[in-house]
Amino acid sequence: MADDTEELTAVTDSAVEVAVFAPLRQNFSYRCPVPAPALGVRVRVPFGRGQRIGIVVGFGPTPEGTSLKEIDAVIDPEPLLSPALQSLLHFGSAYYQHPLGEVWATALPSLLCRGRPLPGADDPLYLCNAAAIHSSARLGPRQRALLQLLQESGPLRRQDLPATLRPALPGLLARDILRAEAAPPPLLAVQNSPHALHAEQREAVAALRAAHGFSVFLLDGVTGSGKTEVYLEAARPHLEAGRQVLFLVPEIGLTPQLLGRCRSRFGAAVVAAYHSGQSEAQRLRVWHGARSGQLRVIVGTRSALFLPLARPGLIVVDEEHDPSFKQQSGWLYSARDLAIRRAQLESIPIVLGSATPSLESLQNAYSGKYRHLRLRQRATAMSLPPMTILPMRRRLLQAGLSIELLKACGQTLEAGHQVLLFLNRRGYAPALLCHDCGTVLFCPRCSAPLTWHRRPQRLRCHHCGHEATHPGHCPQCASVDLRAVGAGTEQLEDYLQQRFPEVPVLRIDRDCVTHAGQLESLLARVHSAGPAILVGTQMLAKGHHFPRVTLVGIVHVDQSLFSADFRATERLAQTVLQVAGRAGRGNEPGRVLLQSHVPEHPLLALLQAGDYGAIAHHLLEERRSAQLPPFRALALLRAEAHRPERVQAFLETVAGQAPAELEISGPFPSLLERRAGFHRAELWLEAADRTQLQRALKHWLREVGKQPEGRRVRWVVDVDPLNF
Ligand code: ADP
Numbered sequence: 173m174a175d176d177t178e179e180l181t182a183v184t185d186s187a188v189e190v191a192v193f194a195p196l197r198q199n200f201s202y203r204c205p206v207p208a209p210a211l212g213v214r215v216r217v218p219f220g221r222g223q224r225i226g227i228v229v230g231f232g233p234t235p236e237g238t239s240l241k242e243i244d245a246v247i248d249p250e251p252l253l254s255p256a257l258q259s260l261l262h263f264g265s266a267y268y269q270h271p272l273g274e275v276w277a278t279a280l281p282s283l284l285c286r287g288r289p290l291p292g293a294d295d296p297l298y299l300c301n302a303a304a305i306h307s308s309a310r311l312g313p314r315q316r317a318l319l320q321l322l323q324e325s326g327p328l329r330r331q332d333l334p335a336t337l338r339p340a341l342p343g344l345l346a347r348d349i350l351r352a353e354a355a356p357p358p359l360l361a362v363q364n365s366p367h368a369l370h371a372e373q374r375e376a377v378a379a380l381r382a383a384h385g386f387s388v389f390l391l392d393g394v395t396g397s398g399k400t401e402v403y404l405e406a407a408r409p410h411l412e413a414g415r416q417v418l419f420l421v422p423e424i425g426l427t428p429q430l431l432g433r434c435r436s437r438f439g440a441a442v443v444a445a446y447h448s449g450q451s452e453a454q455r456l457r458v459w460h461g462a463r464s465g466q467l468r469v470i471v472g473t474r475s476a477l478f479l480p481l482a483r484p485g486l487i488v489v490d491e492e493h494d495p496s497f498k499q500q501s502g503w504l505y506s507a508r509d510l511a512i513r514r515a516q517l518e519s520i521p522i523v524l525g526s527a528t529p530s531l532e533s534l535q536n537a538y539s540g541k542y543r544h545l546r547l548r549q550r551a552t553a554m555s556l557p558p559m560t561i562l563p564m565r566r567r568l569l570q571a572g573l574s575i576e577l578l579k580a581c582g583q584t585l586e587a588g589h590q591v592l593l594f595l596n597r598r599g600y601a602p603a604l605l606c607h608d609c610g611t612v613l614f615c616p617r618c619s620a621p622l623t624w625h626r627r628p629q630r631l632r633c634h635h636c637g638h639e640a641t642h643p644g645h646c647p648q649c650a651s652v653d654l655r656a657v658g659a660g661t662e663q664l665e666d667y668l669q670q671r672f673p674e675v676p677v678l679r680i681d682r683d684c685v686t687h688a689g690q691l692e693s694l695l696a697r698v699h700s701a702g703p704a705i706l707v708g709t710q711m712l713a714k715g716h717h718f719p720r721v722t723l724v725g726i727v728h729v730d731q732s733l734f735s736a737d738f739r740a741t742e743r744l745a746q747t748v749l750q751v752a753g754r755a756g757r758g759n760e761p762g763r764v765l766l767q768s769h770v771p772e773h774p775l776l777a778l779l780q781a782g783d784y785g786a787i788a789h790h791l792l793e794e795r796r797s798a799q800l801p802p803f804r805a806l807a808l809l810r811a812e813a814h815r816p817e818r819v820q821a822f823l824e825t826v827a828g829q830a831p832a833e834l835e836i837s838g839p840f841p842s843l844l845e846r847r848a849g850f851h852r853a854e855l856w857l858e859a860a861d862r863t864q865l866q867r868a869l870k871h872w873l874r875e876v877g878k879q880p881e882g883r884r885v886r887w888v889v890d891v892d893p894l895n896f
């Protein structure tokens with residue numbers, strides 16, 4: 173029997189498998205040209221009525237009787253990425269159950285996805301040929317301007333020329349007025365650490381430097397303990413040996429700080445940033461510099477993980493606990509987790525650093541999978557700031573602030589220091605309430621109230637972006653007594669400015685900071701200002717260094733104590749300790765005041781003690797007894813549609829077809845049950861470990877994809893979900 177089947181599919185020709193840059197689950201086969209292209213090169217292929225660009229991802233036999241189309245063009249003379257990086261993408265596609273073409277499209281700079289040829293040999297320098305300059309009489313205005321620029325500034329690369337003058341290059345080169353010369357590779361310029369490392373730092377550096385091949389380190393060091401110094405000192409021997417170091421940070425806003433430290437330590441010419449705030453051309457240039465090996469240190473956000481590195485030496489993931497490392501749309505990958513996989517494929521060490529490590533990473537450290545390096549003390553003479561819980565029940569509040577907190581603000585400002593108030597709610601008020609009938613104004617498209625913003629005056633939905641003007645009266649009872657309930661950062665800002673008119677109040681949240689440059693200039697203002705109040709959300713909490721802040725006020729975090737999201741308490745602990753860690757980082761001791769309506773909550777007592785290890789231990793025990801990650805592997809199948817019964821029918825049908833290794837529960841309505849007009853629900857898919865989960869999902873999803881009900885809903889699988 174087996175022999176017969178084989179004969180039926182006799183191989184007549186061989187085929188190339190291409191993953192096209194599109195959200196399509198399968199790859200496509202084309203006739204293999206001669207010579208065969210290498211794995212990992214781009215090709216242009218006929219697709220439908222047009223053409224698409226894709227990547228050669230495999231070879232296979234062509235069954236008899238099938239006629240395959242030819243590839244239109246092979247774009248690259250060599251693979252774009254090393255075999256290790258190609259394997260990483262294949263792994264990432266399989267693990268997160270996401271189409272390979274889209275995975276590649278996420279990993280490459282978009283100019284390459286659109287077919288831009290690989291940048292050639294490194295950009296040469298252009299300079300004037302002294303002998304030929306006399307012929308400049310017959311030049312056009314642009315040519316003359318370019319010539320003048322090069323005469324004044326000396327040799328320049330194409331990228332350093334104003335875009336308007338670049339078209340003048342070929343003409344001047346052709347007439348021998350200019351010539352091109354190979355640029356020398358930029359130089360590493362290593363400086364010594366400005367500090368004498370303390371004992372725990374020295375131990376951590378020694379352990380990292382002794383690592384050969386793949387190993388994972390968790391650098392678990394309290395805020396301000398000098399983790400960055402450890403990274404830099406651990407990176408140094410790799411750079412001196414000609415290798416490259418990749419730093420991943422969770423947000424664009426954190427790149428300038430680390431970039432600056434890397435540049436002053438290793439030389440500006442060999443250090444570059446890579447993030448979505450850059451232009452396409454900039455990104456391609458960094459990509460190329462990393463691939464050619466000229467750039468030696470890259471500081472980037474998520475997608476920097478996929479930069480080709482000519483000689484990788486070390487990967488650093490800073491603030492590894494940060495949920496921003498997980499991509500929220502498209503390919504739902506975790507950059508931290510894939511970074512570990514990459515280190516394994518490249519056989520290099522990786523260090524994950526945080527003052528508040530994720531429970532996943534801590535569990536791996538406890539079980540011996542990761543090496544646990546600890547920094548228990550702050551690097552400077554200042555100790556960690558003490559935290560006081562302010563009970564709020566029955567207290568008089570102004571804009572959500574108690575008298576004690578306001579008094580402390582006044583004292584701090586009088587002493588010439590800065591205050592940081594943390595409130596994770598943008599806008600003026602989180603809801604408008606009718607004082608006559610109790611109606612709350614909801615988003616018409618989501619199951620959530622609209623947030624009231626005053627600058628500009630608008631009701632805005634923070635889930636779908638819906639906006640409306642203030643209705644003036646209640647839609648239910650026509651009363652004009654609509655009141656703002658609760659306080660957001662705008663309200664805090666207004667109130668504090670009125671209360672402390674003599675000091676600047678700086679608000680830092682996503683409404684006033686929309687790109688990286690704005691955050692940088694706001695932070696610069698904070699650094700240069702005398703007494704000041706900073707009001708901000710999560711954005712302020714992350715990794716920033718504010719030497720003059722001595723009082724941190726945590727305005728309102730109670731909702732997280734009672735959230736249905738099983739990760740809420742872990743997040744709360746991380747956020748509170750990170751925000752608290754902004755206090756007292758300079759020469760003055762700091763303190764932290766946390767307002768709560770439930771001051772007796774056991775988690776708050778643990779937070780007050782400031783011992784993240786104890787909190788994590790407690791939370792891990794809860795997870796273990798509830799059989800939640802990291803003790804089980806979890807994925808969600810999320811579905812949404814305008815009609816709730818379609819979501820229900822789809823999820824129920826596919827749940828019935830699940831293999832035995834998958835433990836399925838649900839469908840459950842999502843925490844936000846309706847968003848942008850879509851009803852949302854999810855199935856919880858669990859298995860004993862991640863390998864089993866991946867295997868079971870793969871087979872099952874093929875069936876799920878064939879379900880006719882699946883065409884009437886939008887569905888997606890989220891493996892290792894972080895956000896609910
Ligand atoms: P982390 O990354 O753990 O928050 P940093 O590396 O940014 O800590 O260090 C916090 C502050 O302490 C920085 O201002 C840094 O220059 C300083 N610092 C780091 N190591 C030392 C040391 N060994 N001695 C004195 N100061 C140090």
Ligand code: ZN
Nearest residue numbers: 606609646649
């Ligand atoms: Zn009303």
Ligand code: ZN
Nearest residue numbers: 615618633636
């Ligand atoms: Zn909405």
